[in-house]
Amino acid sequence: MILLMTAIGGTTRLTGSGLSMVEWHPLMGALPPLSGAAWADVFDKYQATPQYLQVNDWMTLADFKRIFFWEYIHRLLGRSIGLVVFVPWIWFLVRRKLSRRLAWQTFGLLALGGSQGLLGWYMVESGLVDDPHVSHLRLAAHLLLAFVVAQAVAWVRLSLDPTTGDARPARPGTRLALAGLGVFVMIQSAWGAFMAGTRAGWFASTFPDVNGVYNPLALAGGDGGFHALVFDPGPIHATHRLLAWALVLLAAVVLAVGWRDGAPQLRGPLKLIAALLVLQVCLGAATVILHVPTAVAVAHQVTALLLLTCVTLALERARRGVRAL
Numbered sequence: 175m176i177l178l179m180t181a182i183g184g185t186t187r188l189t190g191s192g193l194s195m196v197e198w199h200p201l202m203g204a205l206p207p208l209s210g211a212a213w214a215d216v217f218d219k220y221q222a223t224p225q226y227l228q229v230n231d232w233m234t235l236a237d238f239k240r241i242f243f244w245e246y247i248h249r250l251l252g253r254s255i256g257l258v259v260f261v262p263w264i265w266f267l268v269r270r271k272l273s274r275r276l277a278w279q280t281f282g283l284l285a286l287g288g289s290q291g292l293l294g295w296y297m298v299e300s301g302l303v304d305d306p307h308v309s310h311l312r313l314a315a316h317l318l319l320a321f322v323v324a325q326a327v328a329w330v331r332l333s334l335d336p337t338t339g340d341a342r343p344a345r346p347g348t349r350l351a352l353a354g355l356g357v358f359v360m361i362q363s364a365w366g367a368f369m370a371g372t373r374a375g376w377f378a379s380t381f382p383d384v385n386g387v388y389n390p391l392a393l394a395g396g397d398g399g400f401h402a403l404v405f406d407p408g409p410i411h412a413t414h415r416l417l418a419w420a421l422v423l424l425a426a427v428v429l430a431v432g433w434r435d436g437a438p439q440l441r442g443p444l445k446l447i448a449a450l451l452v453l454q455v456c457l458g459a460a461t462v463i464l465h466v467p468t469a470v471a472v473a474h475q476v477t478a479l480l481l482l483t484c485v486t487l488a489l490e491r492a493r494r495g496v497r498a499l
Contacts, residue, residue: 310371
């Protein structure tokens, strides 16, 4: 469900649908408008927003319904995930089916999931006043927290597998290398969110260069330095490209270290990391060359989450003797 939520969240962003619901009701509001009058009321509220007044004043009600659909599905799925997780958790807790440690771990997962909803609204709110665009920094925080929640869920689940006698823990250096790779994937994902939030993906459709250059600062406007790498579309785009190549090189080193370690439980996850990394680079290139088609860009985002999850899988297996894949 987290993968589906990530895909729908990416679609919501790329279709410009994220600001179509101007009110936030965490518990109520699960039903969409069901009558003409209800739709008219929702559309009237949207027509008072900066996005409609400055960007989408051409929209009819039919046009509005299309963007409303994606944001509504995104929020509904978020509520559904909370309900599907919270109700069974209460049942298991009341019946004392959870150990003390697992009860606290799962409580932490629920808290992380709830904070993701709050952060999502904090992100949307930034685009409802004056500027009709959400803050790309808040967008990045929202995406990264989703990735953190996914990794926390994966880690807790994987930790429940019993230790087997035919696999040893990996060496400390291997575990450190895998942790570093995971951090780098998160950093690269942050710049991917900057790309989406500033529409930097449309800045260039050339590959591997960015309109003939490779140096991000060569594309900077008035402000140079780190500020340009975070706030200017051109430098953001070029930085995302450079980080991708750095990630490929780092992953090659980490995969070599992990393979030489000889821990048998790492072989499968390392192969998956290599395959997903190749796929991710191909999807990234296709996204910019094809002028950011929604399906390809969403696949690029989902693959980033899968890649990070495989790193988490390898890291969890590396810390103890557990066979994997």
